[in-house]
Amino acid sequence: MNTLSPTTAAQAPPSRWALASLSLSMLLPSLDTSIANAGLPALAGTFEASFAQVQWIVLAYLLSITTLLVSAGRLGDLMGRRRLLLCGISLFTLASLLCGLAPSLGWLIAARALQGLGAAIMLALTLALVGETVPKARIGSAMGLLGSLSAIGTTLGPALGGVLLVASGWQAIFLVSVPLGLLNSWLAWRYLPADGPFAKGKPRGFDLPGSLVLALTLGAYALAMTQGHWVLLLLAAAGAGLFVWRQGRVAVPLVRLQLLGDRQLSAGLAMSLLVSTVIMSTLVVGPFYLARGLGLDALAVGLVLAAGPAVAALSGVPAGRLVDRWGTRRMTQAGLLGMALGGTLLALLPSASAVPGYLMPMLLLTASYALFQAANNTSIMAGIDPQQRGVVAGLLSLSRNLGLISGAACMGALFAFATAADVSIASAPALAQGLHASFAVATVLIILALLISHFALGKRGQSGTPD
Structure with a gap:
């Protein structure tokens, strides 16, 4: 599958600088997903707002990203991915400046929603542009790097936010993205391959009503969770049905339903959703078990929780190289097997094993997640029609976001139910019981993903990336 025409390939800029631009396009939205959390108490005091009100600083950003990922990807397919990515980076940078200058809470929330729109464009098109900027033999390594940067951004956010808050005030939490956004704009403009003219006969229409239905549906689901x-x-379920009905009847759909008939794509999206649900459970269940079940102080809890994402970040590039060497199917299943083993160990964890007994399986689980993510992302993006890369990248990012949202809600509710008490005052044995039940279910979800991989992917990706 040729990702560049001979003419374009001959004019292609050095891939390392193009990859640097894509790296920043992945890092900055991930960083801003969590960087504001450290400033919520200070912002509540500054704007004389309740905790429920300042939570919308985080929620507005996440909702904006979740609802607009697929539409952003589709627009990139139609308008040109580099062209739209530049718009997204500029919008993100401007919104970051507006956040830092916000005179009121309402202004800040609105600016965060605008920042989320820019982030959605960046996240959707970054994965889509990998195939146009990186040689096919190195796509796995590039996907691993981007996965590492996503983990680094999310992990680094709260710590960096705390440092900036103490050193320069809450405004610095948002203004730090402005110079980085300007640098990214220059890198993208200078080094990403220019968009060619629209191919003859290529549809130019954009399904705006379908996009609105999808955005409202996803927004309703995210808020419900x-x-x-x-x-x-219930509204989200009705909206999903309406969206599918419309996509089957509109001349130029936002998402071609035939795409989801591709066994490899639908399997990859389903596995991404399941695995993301499991990963989110580590962030929901872990803090309560470590603090009240094992009696750790706040600093120790933070260090233990940071270990998992740190390992995922460090594992990304080596995982990508393994994918390039051994193929997507093998490494997808190896990652899932590692996650299943880690989840099983946590489900059977004896309380007497203390921190090492929790930490070792968690590190196995998160390192295996990095391997799965690199393999699955490569399998999906390397095997897709180049004209559909934007919308498919949006679907891939959306599946991850929906998994994280579902994991926070469903796995948190399961943990509370299995604990059989208020988790904030539950005893150590009760919390251990909740932990075991949560990771038993998480392991079942990973086994389901393994079954999907075995029966849906067939022999594709056995050696090297998919054809």
Whole structure:
């Protein structure tokens, strides 16, 4: 599959600088996913707002990303991915400046929503552009690097936010993205391959009504999961049905339903959702078990929780190289097997094993997640029609986000139910019981992903990246 025409390939800039631009396009949105969390108490005091009100600083950003990923990817396919990525980086940078200058909470929340729109464009098109900037034999390594940067950004956010808050005030939490955004704009403009003209006969239409239906549907689902409103969940189900109905009848759909008939793509999206649900459970269950079940202080809890994402970040590039060497199917299944083993060990964890007994399986689980993510992302993006890369990258990012949202809600509810007590005052044995139940279910989800991989992927990707 040729990702560049001979003419374009001959004019292609050095891939390392193009990859540097894509790296920043992955790092900055990930960083801003968590960097504001450290400033919420200070922002509540500054704007004389309740905790429920300042939570919308985080929620507005996440909702904006989740609802717009697929539409951003589709627009990139139609307008040109470099062209739209430059718009997204500029929008993200401008919104970061507006956040730092916000005179009121309402202004800040609106600016964060605008920042989320820029982030959605960056996240969707970064994965889509890998195939146009990196040689095919190194796509796995590039996907591993981007996965590492996503983990680094999310992990680094709270710590960096705390340092900036103490050193320069809450405004610095958002203004730090401005110079980095300007640098990224220059790198993207200078080094990413220019968009060619629209191919003859290529559809130019954009399904705006379908995009609105999808955005409202995803917004209703995300709010239902985070706020616990079951009516919104019913609205999301109805919206999903309406969206599918429309996509089957509109001349130029936002998502061609035939795409989801591709066994490799649908399997990859399903596995991404399941695995992301499991990974989120580590962040929901872990803090309560470590603090109250094992009696660790806040600093120790933070260090133990940071170990998992740090290992995932460090594992990304080596994992990508393994994918390039051994193929996507083998490494997808190896990653899932490692996650299943880690989840099983946590489900059977004896309380007497203390921190090492929790940490070792968790490190295995997160390192295996990095391997799965590099393999699955490569399998999906290297095997897709180049004209559909934007929308497919949006779907891939969306599956991950929906998994994280679902994991926070469902696995958190399972943990509370299995604990059979208020988790904030539950005894150590009760919390251990909740931990075991949560990771038993998590292991079942990983086994389900393994079955999907075995039966849906067949022999594709056995050696090297998919053809």
